[in-house]
Amino acid sequence: MDMHQPGGHGALGRLVAGFDRFRQDHFEADHDLYDRLLDGQQPEVLVIACSDSRTDPAIICGARPGDLFVVRNVAALVPPPSTDGAPHGTAAAIEFGVKALGVRDVVVLGHSFCAGVRCMLDHDHGAQRFDYVSDWVEVAREVRAEMDGLVTEAERVLVARRAEQAAVLTSLRHLAAYPFVAERVAAGTLSLHGWYFHFGWGVLQAAAGPEGPFRQLDAGEQPLPAIGRAAEPRAVRCPVA
Ligand SMILES: [Zn+2]
Structure with a gap:
């Protein structure tokens, strides 16, 4: 070493x-x-973001120390709940943020030109095989099935952008399946949000509902779109650059 x-x-x-x-x-x-x-620390927001060096949520949203509890992984994915007894880093961070810190909002932050989502899309199509990445991105394999029908009718680059946003929605579905998340969403104490940072355009978008579409976020928007909404959602300040 x-x-x-x-x-x-x-x-x-x-x-x-x-x-x-x-x-x-x-x-x-x-x-x-x-x-x-x-x-x-008493952060109000948990962000699940990609490890990509261009999408640091604290930097792009102008957050200060103490504002965000962050978990980053390849492609900003949330795996479905598991009871296999194996260690699960992303689930552990979500559990700690929700149960111990009592965050009010969870944001899954996807982004454009995501190599992790690209790897997932290319699976079984002769793509480079990684020892760990290839298995990890299978967390969102339903996105590949969703996009397969589009490949012939849409440009590859458009499919990639659609897939990145679909991966955010898939992660939100998985997130909502954790019992401790579902309980708090039902009780109105937790809101779930799907955001997408298009850094080619310098735009931040949010999912309008569980199936999308993604629309540009306006810093003055109140309330912000939520997939599962708490009774009194708090504004998440995130100026669009
Ligand atoms: Zn990424």
């Missing part, structure tokens, strides 16, 4: 310099916030 300390140059050096800026501009400048966070 390479444990060299990062020097003053290169990618890791930029991160260390970035931390210096963070410490000066935020940590040392905003004592109230960081003192409060010492007492514990």
Whole structure:
């Protein structure tokens, strides 16, 4: 294992310099916030996002420390509930956010040009086989079946965008099947949202319902579209750049 300390140059050096800026501009400048966070976190929103380096939810939504409880994985997928006794990282993060932190909103944040969704679409079509990714993206295999009928009639690039949004809707269906999620949605204490960041266009969209369609989010929109809606949904501030 390479444990060299990062020097003053290169990618890791930029991160260390970035931390210096963070410490000066935020940590040392905003004592109230960081003192409060010492007492514990109370994020109101759980975001399930893709590991893709271009779609950091805190950066694209201008969130501050303490605002978002985030789980990121390949393609921003939520697997269906499982009782097989195996460790499940994404489900564990969702359970902790919902049960322990009591978040009010869960956002599944898909994005354009998602390599994970592409991998899922290409499965069995001669695509590169990954040891772990190929099995993981099968979480959303129903999307492939949904898109197969479209391939002949739509351009490949359009199918990819449709599939990315369909994967968000599939993850929301899986999410709603967790009993602790379903209970809270029924009780009106939790709302589920499907968002899609099209970074080619610089646009943030939200699913209008369980089957879509995705429409551009307006920062002044109140209430925001929810798939399962809490009784008194809170606004999630996310300015469209
Ligand atoms: Zn992705």
